[in-house]
Amino acid sequence: MTSAARLRYRRVVNGAMFGATGACTVAIAGVLLFILFYLFVNGARRIDLAFFTELPTPVGEPGGGMANAIVGSAKILALATVIGVPVGFLGGVYLAEYGSRGFAFAVRYTTDLLNGVPSIVIGIFAYTLIVLKAKHFSTLAGGVALGIMMIPIAVRSTEEFLRAVPSGLREGALALGTPKWRMLATVVVPAAKDGIITGIMLNLARVAGETAPLLFTSFSNRFWSPGLDQPTASLPVMIYTYAVSPYDDWHRQAWAAGFVLLLFILLINLGARVILRRRVAGGGRS
């Protein structure tokens, strides 16, 4: 091939491959839009103020909403984050910055294993650990189950993004005489924070939609559930219960709840990023 022809070929490949990757992106975005659209079309009719403020009503009665499920999900997710994220984050820091050969390998491998455990098995675990001993279902048990599920992803993503920080940054700080922990806290972690936050948001999104582990831990509740030691309603469980029922109205409520759950996660996502952007004084890579 002449060099001109070869250049043309390379340019064509360039265009084709980027076209292909663009097509992949469009396909995925398309799927998401379709899901949102489907949820909205099927559930929007049921989304009114009552949905957010009222308790569920029996089938056949108008009105009613999922106020207790929304609050319940919020409590469980908050609990899960408080349990799962710090442990996962610190574990990731250990693996990326302090790891000693044998122990680090064990921790990394174990984390991957924990990640692969089906959510229902983790639910059963939390059930035997907390519910059976306390002799009742509780929000706490649900939070613990989801928290355990959050740990592996937090570890993995923290470790990956800490590792991606160039060693130049580390060495610079250390050369200035900074103790290691300070170097991590003020230089490395902030440099990786985008990725770490992404990981946490992804994590939260994933556990927010989990149903199986909640069935035996937080159970569900027709009424309000004050505190942490009572069974509580949650959006995924309500979605499941309503979706497999015979009634059209409940089906629509299930779709509506799915839509609301997605909105909820979106808001948390947006909120975290907005806070992040505000705290980064001045410019720099956003």
Place this chain on the structure above:
Amino acid sequence: MRTTIPALLLPALLLRAMAALVVWAPAVLPAQIQLTGAGATFPYPMYSKWFDEYHKRHPDVQINYQSIGSGGGIRQVTEGTVDFGATDGPMTDAQLADFRSKRGTAILHFPTVLGAVVPVYNVPGVATGVRFTGDALAGIFLGTITKWSDVAIARANPGVRLPATDIVVVHRSDGSGTTYVWTDYLSKVSPAWQQRVGKNTSVNWPVGLGGSGNPGVAGLVKQTEGAIGYVELIYAVQNRIAYGAVRNAAGEFVNADLASVSAAAAGAAATMPDDFRVSITNAPGRASYPISSFTWLLVPATIPDRAKHKALVDFLKWMLADGQGMVEALAYAKLPAPVIAREAKAIAGVK
């Protein structure tokens, strides 16, 4: 770190604050008696209505019932994590003994409503009106009858043109009381089924695809030509799915509806044992629908907490009186009068 820790914890704190704020408001309530129950999915719509109505009349009593499955109900009430259970299939003697050894008291069964399981189908060219005998159903689900035009099915459907399409069997993949009732019926009408498969909430199906839940089965049947499956009557009615008539023990082909289901229960009422654990599939009587079933509440014979005891007993009494008046609106069948009378007496057994 200064930016990261707040950024990490802030969402969590926000959520917690939100939750606390919203919860704090309605948490200022009078002293509540809270009962928790778990079990069968089939009567869930009825129970949710009942407990709601009861709460309206007795605002200090909150009964929280969730459907996690009959087996789940039995297990949770045996472990003591819930105050009462609910099941579509009565507890076995082994389970009764297990309860006694774990909880130190007996467990009592109280029938609440009646329901039925119907065969749904998708036969090309035949929209409604297919009739099934017990033998035909057993043969289909055993895999010995493989085409719709088979003589075993055609014999019961004179004048209906059944195509030679392959039969695609659809069953429930998740354990369920519905499966228990269906396999209980098949075990009674087919010794081959009884021997090869038996009855349970989950069985080793000889053939077929598994649909998850009623929507799974209904969805598969609707989408697959030549399919046959089974769902609860309420589900078929609410979702307008065609279902077939089944031949009962008296030889009549009966469609499932409130009247035929009640007839089945009435037929069994005379010979019902004292603990109410009875199967009414293939019940005698010309108008009986053969695949009917009671569903039960499981109540411990001794309830130490006096407030809970009173609440449960009062509820049971209400359920047998006012409660029964609400069931037909939701497409469940009422308990026959003799059964109600016997239950009212049995309530005294809850101490």
Place this chain on the structure above:
Amino acid sequence: MSGAPAGPPPRDARASRGGARAFAQRLVSGDEAARLVVTVASGAILLVTALLVFELWTNSGLSREKFGLRFLVTQTWDPNAGVFGALPFAYGTVVTSFLSLLIAVPVGVGAAIFLSEMAPPKLSDALTFCIELLAAVPSVIYGLLGVFVMMPLIKAHLAPGLRAALGWTPLFQGPFYGVSFLAAGIVLAVMILPFIVSVSRQVLLAVPPEQREGALALGATKWETTWRVVVPYARRGITGSVFLALARALGETMAVTMVVGNAPQIKASLLAPGYSIAAVIANEFTEATSDLYVHALIELGLVLFALTIVINGVARLLVLSTSRHAGSPA
């Protein structure tokens, strides 16, 4: 790991110091405290997993005693007769997860490349944000969409095409009812895409610009730069995202059970219905009537655990060997 030229005393010097007082003094110096905290956190993770395995082990005792190792090779699952075996479920888990990776990794990494290299930053952020939202869709909804939307589509368009093109292989033979390994693989692929796209994109963005500039300066096209310089540099992170995705695929329950057909059988054809470990546990656990039944289900959980160990181990070996050949930069 970069060394620490200045700062606290190196590790081996610790041996020469002794006593609780010296330890407390070192704690105050910050670094030891930090090390202690992160080590304790890591230890907690090990502890939780060990506890989990312990619980699984003790709660599957009846089944392990009755069947022993035969459990792994028995094909029957008969709750009534009390005979349980893990083989069809293990097979289904492996097939569906593998299929989902086969679909999701090229598409996901492709999209990540596009989002990090080609798309303008604002568009890239917005699109990624949306894709991450996909992770929040509850499993049950994926299942329902799979049944009502995806399966009819596959039946009408994809399956006939596959059968026409590849029907001569044993992979695409036999009757097709919609519910199948194929349907489950596709649904799983959609569910694990957000992890691959999101994490891969972040890792690709973190590749230093000098790497790109160097290649471009040498006359490479953008694609060549991306494929031959940037992606290999980010390979470790991308592999990490694939592990994350694989883990979710192995453990997914609700969506899979609605589209896989729930038939405990081993068939070569992807068009046949099948089952998976997570799906059968989710389906039958709430209704399991006897203790042996419950224990058998929990033993299945143990089997999945073991499967994960094996698959992870094999995958790690593969990654290690390829990076040794390629000479990994990081």
